[in-house]
Amino acid sequence: MKNSLVIGPEALPALADFVRQRAPSRLFVLADTNTARDCYPLLAPHLPAHEQLTIAAGEEYKTLATCGQVWAWLTQHQADRHALLVCLGGGVVTDLGGFCAATYKRGVACAVLPTTLLAQVDAGVGGKTGVDFEGFKNHIGVFQEPAGVFIDPGFLATLPPAELRSGYAEIIKHALIADAAAFADLGGLDAAAVADWTPIIRHSVALKEQIVALDPHEAGPRKLLNFGHTVGHALESYLLTQAGREVRHGEAVAAGLICESWLSVQRGLLPAAELAEVQEVVGAAFGKISFITLETEAIAAYAVQDKKNRGDVINCTLLRGLGHGVFDQPITLAEVAASLQYYNSI
Ligand SMILES: NC(=O)c1ccc[n+]([C@@H]2O[C@H](COP(=O)([O-])OP(=O)(O)OC[C@H]3O[C@@H](n4cnc5c(N)ncnc54)[C@H](O)[C@@H]3O)[C@@H](O)[C@H]2O)c1
Ligand SMILES: [Zn+2]
Structure with missing residues (x-):
């Protein structure tokens, strides 16, 4: 049933x-x-x-x-x-x-x-x-x-506005990995002023459900849902150790979406113009998380501990164009650190 x-x-x-x-x-x-x-x-x-x-x-x-x-x-x-x-x-x-x-x-x-x-x-x-x-x-x-x-x-x-924003990061993520048109719709959206979330939630849940149905126990395609989370989770974990600098999961994921889109550009998978679109949609809803360049290696080190990895290889989901995630893309610690430096520079 x-x-x-x-x-x-x-x-x-x-x-x-x-x-x-x-x-x-x-x-x-x-x-x-x-x-x-x-x-x-x-x-x-x-x-x-x-x-x-x-x-x-x-x-x-x-x-x-x-x-x-x-x-x-x-x-x-x-x-x-x-x-x-x-x-x-x-x-x-x-x-x-x-x-x-x-x-x-x-x-x-x-x-x-x-x-x-x-x-x-x-x-x-x-x-x-x-x-x-x-x-x-x-x-x-x-x-x-x-x-x-x-x-x-x-x-x-x-719900407090900061909690609302936190969930909005996952909505952006679902669109980025699975639905370019849905991502384009988010372009003009002011997340703080949405009067009726019903259609947005329905569509976002449908995207997640389609992916989960393909792979309920995360052997393959379900890993797409980790987009933004390799770098995002590292940032979240690092800042948790820094008293007074903790960020919400969604805020860290929002930064992770930019970092991992940048990594996708470096791999030749994503056109630079599409990275700019990601930055625009994320930037419209989220402020910048601040850290200094000296911290990027310490933050990146957390990505190695991610439970989605196998051995020392960091497995990341990247974008092959907006709306198309690709999972199991090996990346290095230095690349994670470089993506954080990029984020810091924009
Ligand atoms: N199972 C999964 O696939 C999955 C996916 C993503 C995240 N998670 C887990 O979800 C958790 C984070 O969820 P969250 O962000 O909802 O956190 P949360 O459950 O802590 O809720 C955030 C805060 O909002 C309050 N709250 C909840 N609903 C409210 C409402 N309607 N009005 C006022 N206050 C309200 C809560 O009491 C809490 O203080 C993490 O533990 C994470 O691991 C699980
Ligand atoms: Zn998440």
């Missing part, structure tokens, strides 16, 4: 129908402190009797200790294998809740209600679940598609 995916203002009524039809033995709703306050009041009227648990908000709580809280709560309320867990939140809640559901009694059904733009276009779809462990991101987890994903852009009304 195809899992449900509903995107738009009809998402919450659709979830209500989904719950009615599944008739779970018990219903559970997991939120974090922010989504319990801002999103749960919009959701609750659509649900029959249920239990609700609020976990602390933030990536630092995406841990096995928090999973312990969730599993204990399910146990206390006698969740059996016909229970349904609704995960209401950003990527932290959907990753962690999905993992808890996939492992509790070897698996109970889960419905995902992503409430950040990042989770609505990325974390909430594609079936990757998990938690961080001993400082390593998403170190423990499983692939497990939820029974349903219900995306209501109405939740974005309370």
Whole structure:
């Protein structure tokens, strides 16, 4: 049976129908402190009797200790294998809740209600679940598609603008690797002033779903989704070690999109004029991240540790023209550092 995916203002009524039809033995709703306050009041009227648990908000709580809280709560309320867990939140809640559901009694059904733009276009779809462990991101987890994903852009009304921008980087990424026309449409967009995200989210999710369907467990084409993330993740990890200079994932990815587009030009894969277009679209939404040239090698060193690599080779996704990603492109540490120097110079 195809899992449900509903995107738009009809998402919450659709979830209500989904719950009615599944008739779970018990219903559970997991939120974090922010989504319990801002999103749960919009959701609750659509649900029959249920239990609700609020976990602390933030990536630092995406841990096995928090999973312990969730599993204990399910146990206390006698969740059996016909229970349904609704995960209401950003990527932290959907990753962690999905993992808890996939492992509790070897698996109970889960419905995902992503409430950040990042989770609505990325974390909430594609079936990757998990938690961080001993400082390593998403170190423990499983692939497990939820029974349903219900995306209501109405939740974005309370999202801080910086969080909105963070998700927008993934929308740019999906267009760059898979749809040149969608990328061209982003040209005139002011992400801070979008009145209705529904069509943009629908299209971005469709692009991700097409790629995931080809390769659910990331043996090949799913690596396209890592575009911008080799350099972006290195920058994010490095700045995390520099007190007061931390950046959001999407901000780092936005810089990574420019760096990796520049690398694509160096390889003769991308015309220079198309790099200029990437810079224009990214630059319209994101400020520059500052670092000094002396830091580029230290930042690049983080790219070697990326879990997508094999041995010492840094495997990167590059662009063969706008809208066409190519995965498994080996690049060197020096090239990563050079791309950061380029970013610094523009
Ligand atoms: N599974 C995947 O394929 C995948 C893909 C990308 C990212 N991720 C994961 O997603 C996580 C990041 O997700 P995120 O950016 O959504 O972070 P997040 O879940 O921490 O949410 C960001 C902040 O926004 C708050 N928030 C959420 N929705 C809100 C709303 N509607 N109104 C007001 N505040 C709201 C949250 O409480 C939190 O403080 C990371 O852990 C990352 O590893 C997973
Ligand atoms: Zn990302």
